[in-house]
Amino acid sequence: LPPRELIKLNPNGGNGNGRQLSLPNIPKKIRAGEKYLNARFTFDRFVVGECNEFAYSISKALANGSHCPYSSLFLMAQTGLGKSHLIQAIGNTILQKKPMAKVLYITTEDFTNEMIYALRNNIITQFKNKYRKVCDVLLLEELHFLSGKEKTQIELGYTLDSLFNDEKMVIFTSPLMPEEIPNMKKMLISRFTSGVITSIKKPGFRTRLDILKQKALEREISLPEDVACFMAENLTQDIRQLEGSLDSLKAISFFLKKEIKVDLAKEIVKQLIPSKHLETVEDIQKIVCKYFKVDRDALKSKSRKKIIAYPRSIAIYLCRRYTDKSLESIGRSFNRNHSTVLYDEEKIKKKIKIDDGVRREVEFLCRQIEDRTA
Numbered sequence: 001l002p003p004r005e006l007i008k009l010n011p012n013g014g015n016g017n018g019r020q021l022s023l024p025n026i027p028k029k030i031r032a033g034e035k036y037l038n039a040r041f042t043f044d045r046f047v048v049g050e051c052n053e054f055a056y057s058i059s060k061a062l063a064n065g066s067h068c069p070y071s072s073l074f075l076m077a078q079t080g081l082g083k084s085h086l087i088q089a090i091g092n093t094i095l096q097k098k099p100m101a102k103v104l105y106i107t108t109e110d111f112t113n114e115m116i117y118a119l120r121n122n123i124i125t126q127f128k129n130k131y132r133k134v135c136d137v138l139l140l141e142e143l144h145f146l147s148g149k150e151k152t153q154i155e156l157g158y159t160l161d162s163l164f165n166d167e168k169m170v171i172f173t174s175p176l177m178p179e180e181i182p183n184m185k186k187m188l189i190s191r192f193t194s195g196v197i198t199s200i201k202k203p204g205f206r207t208r209l210d211i212l213k214q215k216a217l218e219r220e221i222s223l224p225e226d227v228a229c230f231m232a233e234n235l236t237q238d239i240r241q242l243e244g245s246l247d248s249l250k251a252i253s254f255f256l257k258k259e260i261k262v263d264l265a266k267e268i269v270k271q272l273i274p275s276k277h278l279e280t281v282e283d284i285q286k287i288v289c290k291y292f293k294v295d296r297d298a299l300k301s302k303s304r305k306k307i308i309a310y311p312r313s314i315a316i317y318l319c320r321r322y323t324d325k326s327l328e329s330i331g332r333s334f335n336r337n338h339s340t341v342l343y344d345e346e347k348i349k350k351k352i353k354i355d356d357g358v359r360r361e362v363e364f365l366c367r368q369i370e371d372r373t374a
Contacts, residue, residue, distance in 0.1 A: 037105055041088035047214055049207030052082060052200045059086045062169065063093035072195025075173045080238030081200045083173040087139050090171055094137055105139040112152045132162035143174035143192065144343055148183040160191045175346055180339030208232040211242050221250050227265045234269045245272055281319050281333040287368055288315040300335050314362060316341050317348035322369055
């Protein structure tokens, strides 16, 4: 497959008086196979706390080759908690030490698409050689998207066997533990769990505060202590939310000539934290069922038919967005386990980004929910 070209942006902005808003630096990209590593994702820039200390330590040890007896690592974390930062920091460190090393950074979806392309164009031998013979380090993200892809799982299993036999390094990431990924072959689960397995938790207050201070420094934002503490106390979702809050803070302060104080931070926090309008999963189920013209009993059934499975996945996504219910609680309402709930949520999040039809349907249902209880 042809390499993906990245659009490089030249930050440019101003307020009419010749001054420009200094945006966060656009990081250079480091080639790793047919994808690029973000040069900004280094161990030095990773904020360490109780939530990620072991994941950070083992990742750095593997990257530096510090007499680490392991060559495989499975990083489990929800979206926006730093697993992509760590896996790319490993790649960046290795390439800095060994510029000629063959580091391949790829998602399981990319792997699947490349395999299909190779099969259709009779170049499967080149595909196999690329991952089994040429590769020194394989950085493989989003393992949960292998769910149900039997042929891809088989091919990846053979690839991992070859890499492990040659003592090559393999790093995995996923928001689910291997055994929690639906429709995953046992032989592949055993390969994922053959090395070190660790998870990254949501950062606590102290770590969130440290993250805000470092990100503010990178963005050249003078962040008062009381503002940082207020934001760290109220923005608890993930690191991306913290970064977004700082970008908004800087932009509003610059363009509206507002001093960075707690009152301004309160405005931003109010915008970033979605209102939890509905209290029950049942309300969301009713709205989704009415829109898709399906029964609630069907929504809670084991049916895998698209006419049922698709509305169910959207309902689960909306429950995660608009209620405070746990994964387990939502799962019980749909006769599903917590890992399936998480899988459905991630699936819809991804489809929203790439499928305009799905995005429009979700946006419509969101408006229905918000207008109903406004």
